Amino acid sequence: MKDKRPNILFIMSDDHASHAMSCYGSRINETPNLDRISEDGVRFDNCFCTNSICTPSRATILTGTYNHINNVTTLASRMDNQLQTFPKLLRQSGYQTAIVGKWHLGQGPEHEPTGFDFWRVLPGQGLYHNPIMIDKDGKREHKGYVTDVITDMSLNWLKERDKSKPFCLLCHHKAPHRHWEPDEKHAHMYDDIDIPEPPTFNDDYSNRASAAEAAAMRVDRDMNERDLKMPVPEGLTKEQEKSWKYQRYIKDYLRVVASIDDNVGRLLDYLDEEDLTEDTLVIYTSDQGFFLGDHGWYDKRFMYEESLRMPFIVRYPREIEPGTINKDMVLNLDFAPLFLDLAEVDIPDDMQGRSFRKILQGDTPDNWRTSMYYRYWMHKAHHNVYAHYGIRTMDYKLIYYYSDALSQPGAVDETYEPEWELFDLNKDPYELNSVYDDPAYAHIVKELKDEMHQLQSDVGDERYEKDK
Numbered sequence: 001m002k003d004k005r006p007n008i009l010f011i012m013s014d015d016h017a018s019h020a021m022s023c024y025g026s027r028i029n030e031t032p033n034l035d036r037i038s039e040d041g042v043r044f045d046n047c048f049c050t051n052s053i054c055t056p057s058r059a060t061i062l063t064g065t066y067n068h069i070n071n072v073t074t075l076a077s078r079m080d081n082q083l084q085t086f087p088k089l090l091r092q093s094g095y096q097t098a099i100v101g102k103w104h105l106g107q108g109p110e111h112e113p114t115g116f117d118f119w120r121v122l123p124g125q126g127l128y129h130n131p132i133m134i135d136k137d138g139k140r141e142h143k144g145y146v147t148d149v150i151t152d153m154s155l156n157w158l159k160e161r162d163k164s165k166p167f168c169l170l171c172h173h174k175a176p177h178r179h180w181e182p183d184e185k186h187a188h189m190y191d192d193i194d195i196p197e198p199p200t201f202n203d204d205y206s207n208r209a210s211a212a213e214a215a216a217m218r219v220d221r222d223m224n225e226r227d228l229k230m231p232v233p234e235g236l237t238k239e240q241e242k243s244w245k246y247q248r249y250i251k252d253y254l255r256v257v258a259s260i261d262d263n264v265g266r267l268l269d270y271l272d273e274e275d276l277t278e279d280t281l282v283i284y285t286s287d288q289g290f291f292l293g294d295h296g297w298y299d300k301r302f303m304y305e306e307s308l309r310m311p312f313i314v315r316y317p318r319e320i321e322p323g324t325i326n327k328d329m330v331l332n333l334d335f336a337p338l339f340l341d342l343a344e345v346d347i348p349d350d351m352q353g354r355s356f357r358k359i360l361q362g363d364t365p366d367n368w369r370t371s372m373y374y375r376y377w378m379h380k381a382h383h384n385v386y387a388h389y390g391i392r393t394m395d396y397k398l399i400y401y402y403s404d405a406l407s408q409p410g411a412v413d414e415t416y417e418p419e420w421e422l423f424d425l426n427k428d429p430y431e432l433n434s435v436y437d438d439p440a441y442a443h444i445v446k447e448l449k450d451e452m453h454q455l456q457s458d459v460g461d462e463r464y465e466k467d468k
């Protein structure tokens with residue numbers, strides 16, 4: 001008898017913020033093919049990552065555990081490929097599994113992909129043009145543009161798969177990761193227009209802990225010629241130069257996103273042509289969010305909204321009402337349990353996330369989470385973002401910058417005085433004004449600290465606060 005469990009097409013890009021997707025109300029671009037997924041499925045508005053950086057988020061997605069459990073705390077960490085992951089469990093249960101594209105969890109016998117019938121991945125970050133890719137037979141260059149190449153390989157694998165089994169395909173794009181190099185087709189998109197600047201573009205970092213001011217990821221100051229692809233024109237005022245750099249940055253970012261959108265369309269067309277749409281769960285997400293000039297920044301890492309929030313749209317006609325918008329809090333930790341649940345595989349007790357299949361069906365469990373624990377470990381590396389942890393509830397966000405490397409791989413061993421921030425997200429959605437020291441919020445601070453410590457203890461992490 002044919003296995004009737006759903007196919008899973010898990011498309012994930014790298015650093016694609018939801019505010020650059022038209023289905024999330026983008027002010028700066030259109031993504032018609034991504035919108036097909038949300039129009040025929042559900043858009044999650046509060047999907048968050050538990051550590052906003054590439055390698056750790058990928059480890060959490062595969063294992064369903066926090067980074068202090070899977071030991072992939074920073075970009076310099078590599079994942080032990082003997083860990084339990086959802087592709088392994090799906091494969092053991094009869095799924096045909098594959099990953100094509102970005103892996104970024106290490107190379108060699110102890111770190112290369114395991115649990116896949118087929119894998120072909122980029123080494124490290126990979127290249128935009130003529131990418132080298134690694135598979136079980138070794139390394140080889142592939143001619144073309146990386147997003148097209150990854151999609152071509154994904155389509156080939158789908159065409160050649162064993163059709164008697166359900167499939168789980170991880171199509172993981174390099175794009176739109178820095179340095180945002182577009183293909184020829186999109187190289188001149190947006191040439192004749194100005195992209196609007198975000199409302200917080202000229203943030204002065206006042207009324208917050210010192211971390212925001214200290215971060216070295218400013219569009220005006222920290223972008224280099226490789227990012228901008230040409231020297232800054234002479235004779236511009238400071239303000240004009242900042243705007244010029246933003247246009248250079250954001251146009252390339254959006255051009256790279258346009259190629260993803262086209263290629264997602266090709267995959268969706270294939271499912272339609274092969275009559276697989278009804279039977280296939282299609283997800284589009286990204287490993288974390290990104291600052292698109294918000295707060296004057298690029299990059300991620302902070303627990304602030306733009307980087308914490310992951311796009312997450314999913315289509316599955318058998319169980320999801322088309323055009324649904326959901327505000328429940330789901331985490332990258334929950335993806336593995338969701339896939340296992342849909343595949344009717346027991347969810348191991350040591351996975352720390354929770355399946356949200358009921359939420360997809362429009363039936364949120366009464367005891368669903370209303371707060372989440374976050375932790376960024378890679379103190380100061382690359383962009384001088386201080387190590388921090390915190391809690392986000394539906395209304396507030398409390399952040400503790402413990403500002404210490406704690407011997408984590410790649411973190412910079414310089415320690416600063418810890419600091420706190422509290423944001424009232426309803427009154428201050430852009431997080432411009434910490435109210436941590438405002439006496440009117442003293443009771444909120446107390447409640448949030450208690451709840452954060454509870455979450456921390458529930459997930460088995462340690463606290464480092466010096467001011468108890």
Ligand code: CA
Nearest residue numbers: 014015054287
């Ligand atoms: Ca990333």
